[in-house]
Amino acid sequence: xxxxxxxxxxxxxxxxxxxxxxxxxxxxxxxxxxxxxxxxxxxxxxxxxxxxxxxxxxxxxxxxxxxxxxxxxxxxxxxxxxxxxxxxxxxxxxxxxxxxxxxxxxxxxxxxxxxxxxxxxxxxxxxxxxxxxxxxxxxxx
Numbered sequence: 001x002x003x004x005x006x007x008x009x010x011x012x013x014x015x016x017x018x019x020x021x022x023x024x025x026x027x028x029x030x031x032x033x034x035x036x037x038x039x040x041x042x043x044x045x046x047x048x049x050x051x052x053x054x055x056x057x058x059x060x061x062x063x064x065x066x067x068x069x070x071x072x073x074x075x076x077x078x079x080x081x082x083x084x085x086x087x088x089x090x091x092x093x094x095x096x097x098x099x100x101x102x103x104x105x106x107x108x109x110x111x112x113x114x115x116x117x118x119x120x121x122x123x124x125x126x127x128x129x130x131x132x133x134x135x136x137x138x139x140x141x
Contacts, residue, residue, distance in 0.1 A: 015050045023055075032066070042075070049083050062092075 010027035013019060017033030024040045032048035037055050039045055044061040047053050051066030060076045062068075064084045072078060074092040082100035091108040 009046070013051075047084075 008028055009030050011025060011029045013029075013031045013033040013035065015032045018035075019033070020036045022038045022040065023029070023035065026041065026043055028044040028046065029041070030046040030048055031051040031053060033050070034052045035055060036053075039053075039055050039057040039059060041058070042060045044063065045057060045059045047062075047064045047066040047068055049065045053067065054069045056070045057068070057072045057074075059072075059074050061078075062072055062074045063079045063081070064086055065081045066083070067085045069087045071088050072086070072090040072092070074090070076092070077094035077096065078090055078092045079096045080086055080098065080101045080103055082098040084098075084101040084103075086102065087104045089105045089108070090103075093109060093111070095107060095109060097103060
């Protein structure tokens, strides 16, 4: 992506911009400056290569090429590009992480109707004494 906004972007924070507070919007917003606070949208947030965001983010889609420090919850997807540094926990149904990026946190890709299937083997179930004695003597079942 280039550092210049395209026609689909509704708002753009340039490299020399700093903002603190709550950012709520519709459409696509790109941040190439510094932002601190909270982001709330059902749409797309793009963090450009020079972007530095320290915030809790709730969005439809998050595309990161810069730095994010905070919790990210995306209802559609999160794309972490090669130039990115993401520190914080993320929750999304779809995640793309390119080689060369940094992600330090936990990722939850489960649906809200959690159906947990244990992959660990259960602790050995005690066998009746007679079966153990048969196994030891080699007579088996």
